[in-house]
Amino acid sequence: MRFILSILLWLVPLQSLEASPWEKISSPSTGKSESIGTYNNGCLAGGEDLALQGDGYQVMRSHRGRYFGHQSMIQFLHDLSNGVRQLELGQLLVGDIAMPRGGRFSSGHASHQTGLDADIWLKLTDSPLSQQQLIDVQPLPMVHIKDYKIHQENWGEEQAMLVQLAAVDERVARIFVHPVIKEQLCKREWTDRAWLRKVRPWWGHYYHFHVRLHCPDGNKNCKPQKAPPAGDGCGAELASWKPKSEPAKNKKKVAKIKKKPPRPPEQCLVLLRK
Ligand SMILES: [Zn+2]
Known part of the structure; x- marks a missing residue:
């Protein structure tokens, strides 16, 4: 059994590189x-x-060609950066959106396939970065992962306002952040807390947040996701994310064997051949 398991684990990297x-x-x-x-x-x-x-705003690592999106996502990003400018929070750094025709990446994300997902860094810059800096720029961690604690020096008012600004937008269906970041947002006093419902805890999102838009009107082949559970999500659900054991050990368990990707919808296969 152990032997089979080690063979399977050996195969994992090969498959994820497909x-x-x-x-x-x-x-x-x-x-x-x-x-x-x-x-x-x-x-x-x-x-x-x-x-x-x-x-x-600026797009990072544009050589990867992941700056395509649905028209409504592009409009959303322009509107968000305008809002950020008005609040004088700084300059936005935009990461992956989608490939020219969307679809599956061979590594990294499982989503970002329909042009309705975008990664935005929580790090805001004071002035535009140079071309080289946009390639070399290092992420700024907002969470001490091992200790499951917020990074007090990096996380602040600007970051909280940025996530709120994105979440209140009615085009937005969900926002993913690390559970420790969600905890910080929950702790604050907000006059309106309804938007917190859309902010969902998910591992990995500790230096960037992931914005997911609703299926745009009239896109009848776009399959929406179920709405998040009612409430602000600040109670028991959030608490359940806190690792009971040492996070490093926990991480090992998470590394599971990847399944073969599902067959894309027929309309996508047509798009691929065009
Ligand atoms: Zn993402």
């Missing part, structure tokens, strides 16, 4: 933006590119 055909496509398809399928198994028709620089 190339995704979507990574070979360098241009979006023409026509109106349409998200197809689910966030974790879908694609994007009529993708729009986010200009690499704009008022109040």
Whole structure:
């Protein structure tokens, strides 16, 4: 049994490196933006590119070509950076959105497939970064992962306001942050706490947050996700994320064997052949 298990574990890295055909496509398809399928198994028709620089934001690591999104995501990012500018929080650093026609990445994320997911760093810059800096820039951790504690020097008012600004937007369905970050947001006194419902705890999101938009109107092949549970999510559910044992040991258990990716929706296979 042990022998079989070690063989399986040996196979895992090979499978996760399996190339995704979507990574070979360098241009979006023409026509109106349409998200197809689910966030974790879908694609994007009529993708729009986010200009690499704009008022109040910059795209990082653009050589990876992951700055395409549904038109409504591109509009959302412009609106968010405008809001950030008005509040004088700094400059936004935008990470991965989606590939030109969406689809599965061969490594990294399971979602980001329909052009409705985007990663934004919690680190805000005072002034625009140079081209080289946009490649080399290092993430700023907001959480001491091992101690399951907030990083007091890096996390502050600006970060809390940034997440709130994104979450109150009605186009936003969910935001993922590390549970310790959610804890910080829960602790604060907000006049309106309804938006906290959308802020969902998830491992890994300790230097960036992940914004997920609702299926845009009229995109009938876009499959929405169930709404988050009622309430602000600050009670027992959040507490249940706190590791009972040493987080390092816990991490090992999380590394599970990856399954073969599911077959994409038919409309996506058509898009792939176009
Ligand atoms: Zn993400």
